[in-house]
Amino acid sequence: MKKAKLVFIPAPGFSHLVSTFEFAKRLCDRDRRFSVTFLIMNSLLDPPAVSFIESQQQQQQQIIKLIHLPQPQQPPPDHLKPYPEIYKFTHRENYKPLVKHLLSNMMLSTRAASNSVPQIAGLVLDFFTAPMVDVGHELGLPSYLFSTSNLALLDLTLYFLTHPTHVKESNPELTLPSFVNSVPASVLPAPVFSKEDGFVVTLKLAQKFMDMKGIIVNTFQELESYALLSFLDTKIPPVYPVGPVIGLSSSTEMVDSAQNEKIMKWLDHQPDSSVVFLCFGSMVKFGATQLREIGIGLESSGYRFLWAMGGDSIHHDEDILQEGLLDRTAEKGKICRWAPQVEVLAHKAIGGFVSHCGWNSILKSLWCGVPIVTWPIHAEQKLNAFKMVRELGLAVEMRSKEVNGDDLVMMADEIKEAISRVMDSDSEVRKRVQEMALKCKKAVMDGGSSHGYFARLIEDIIANI
The missing domain is CATH 3.40.50.2000 (Glycogen Phosphorylase B;)
Structure with a gap:
């Protein structure tokens, strides 16, 4: 042989x-x-x-x-x-x-x-x-x-x-x-x-x-x-x-086992399809203005959330969030540094995913049947988002706004609206994504x-x- x-x-x-x-x-x-x-x-x-x-x-x-x-x-x-x-x-x-x-x-x-x-x-x-x-x-x-x-x-x-x-x-x-x-x-x-x-x-x-x-x-x-x-x-x-070629275990992700266990236990106590997951990859670090807008948008949406902030530490980021946000959302929200993306997306509590639209993340969301809110940031992510929204109808679009004549910021109202759309249990996007999830698994x-x-x-x- x-x-x-x-x-x-x-x-x-x-x-x-x-x-x-x-x-x-x-x-x-x-x-x-x-x-x-x-x-x-x-x-x-x-x-x-x-x-x-x-x-x-x-x-x-x-x-x-x-x-x-x-x-x-x-x-x-x-x-x-x-x-x-x-x-x-x-x-x-x-x-x-x-x-x-x-x-x-x-x-x-x-x-x-x-x-x-x-x-x-x-x-x-x-x-x-x-x-x-x-x-x-x-x-x-x-x-x-x-x-x-x-x-x-x-x-x-x-x-x-x-x-x-x-x-x-x-x-x-x-x-x-x-x-x-x-x-x-x-x-x-x-x-x-x-x-x-x-x-x-x-x-x-x-x-x-x-x-x-x-x-x-x-x-x-x-x-x-x-x-x-x-x-x-x-x-x-x-x-x-x-x-899709994706790693289906947390061994391919930057998560320690203790953090992983805490996140999954928290999800176990949430109702089905009630949590929106936010994760923006390993290279993204938002400024203070954007962090505050995300926090306000999440709170005003009324939905439960799991927010993986990334970076070396989340303490500084927590300090610049809207005052009292963590206390007011303690029962329905969780903020962490990293989260095991596939395990989280596969959990029955997850109903939507706000993503930077890296191709790996898109494939994981499709595999798990979770609809995406597109938040492309760099590289080919804008092209990926365009394809998912306009070509395939498999995602919900968000549009950033120019602030101070230069910086592009995703405003709280836009975040709130997009989350509401992606979490709609009867949306066409959700139906298409769940159909694609079946095709995804059948393909391999x-x-x-x-x-x-x-x-x-x-x-x-x-x-x-």
């Missing part, structure tokens, strides 16, 4: 690492011929990513191994401020000689070994590590892109290959093949508006996507059926929607769409050895 080793080179961000590790575990569980080696770019890891890698190191199994790459030469520090995207791109590029040397040694050792030693069948790259496809070509190894986001972001990135013109926020709407509706320029990721920085990097990444042998996407056919059809009969590499079961695409992907990879 042929055995195959895949070498994963993930992006160093926490959200990218979580879904990439989950995909690797599922691949190895699905087919015992596979083993995986991760090459970790230590110098680029953010604090949550460091914690996650340490936890994975402790859980490491024989079929999944981690190799920590040494520090490469760093780009000139004076490039960081004017060109942050090019700086990060160059930093990742500087890992290429290290990766090539390591892969060359791995290939020599496997060729010299017996037939029972797994042969390297290819590289699995991330959106941001796609340029490593060049190393694969030099060594005769096929590369696969694993997109931790959706088909919409993939389509947008590839769009610029045929429309290599700098985009401005004031531009008219874009016509993207994967969208039914025209897409406002205002919902595009901020880097594409930077002509000499982010836009340059986006074009370079798109070019590398086209050099892949296949593109694996963390989505499923039933969710993005229109988008998937738009990729057929094109020169784009074969697309494999194998999602034997005979489901993602299960089938996974099988085709495995056949393609095994054919490489």
Whole structure:
């Protein structure tokens, strides 16, 4: 029986690492011929990513191994401020000689070994590590892109290959093949508006996507059926929607067991579908004005709430909330630093989710059948929110307001109204989300769409050895 080793080179961000590790575990569980080696770019890891890698190191199994790459030469520090995207791109590029040397040694050792030693069948790259496809070509190894986001972001990135013109926020709407509706320029990721920085990097990444042998996407056919059809009969590499790829245990989240237990016990005492859950990811830190508006909006909505504030400590944030808020809402509200997202969303007490619209969070909410209020903040989150609200009708929209001529703030009245809409037990959004939850689970079961695409992907990879 042929055995195959895949070498994963993930992006160093926490959200990218979580879904990439989950995909690797599922691949190895699905087919015992596979083993995986991760090459970790230590110098680029953010604090949550460091914690996650340490936890994975402790859980490491024989079929999944981690190799920590040494520090490469760093780009000139004076490039960081004017060109942050090019700086990060160059930093990742500087890992290429290290990766090539390591892969060359791995290939020599496997060729010299017996037939029972797994042969390297290819590289699995991330959106941001796609340029490593060049190393694969030099060594005769096929590369696969694993997109931790959706088909919409993939389509947008590839769009610029045929429309290599700098985009401005004031531009008219874009016509993207994967969208039914025209897409406002205002919902595009901020880097594409930077002509000499982010836009340059986006074009370079798109070019590398086209050099892949296949593109694996963390989505499923039933969710993005229109988008998937738009990729057929094109020169784009074969697309494999194998999602939802989400970790279903708290081991993938930044929560200590004692905090976890307190949160779940509190939820156990709440009525069914009575609690709105607020969580904004690992990178968001709100200012005092926004925190107060959230607090006022939650209290005036009248609904029970669980608010995961994030950050290192919630004590300072509690101090700047509206005076007396915590006392007045003590029986119906709970504020914490972090919460185990999947476990919370799966709890019968949860009726709605106010989210930053990271793709991992969206997939978790759909899996659990919980409707979302969209609060996109950075990266491709605005595009995700647009897709969920306008394209799919699976979320409730909120709109921010300009304050002091500059800062965008989500006002208390808007928060109150959106929470009331998402918590409506008879809303169309809730019905659609619950229907999608069933499709979500069916997709990964034997005979489901993602299960089938996974099988085709495995056949393609095994054919490489």
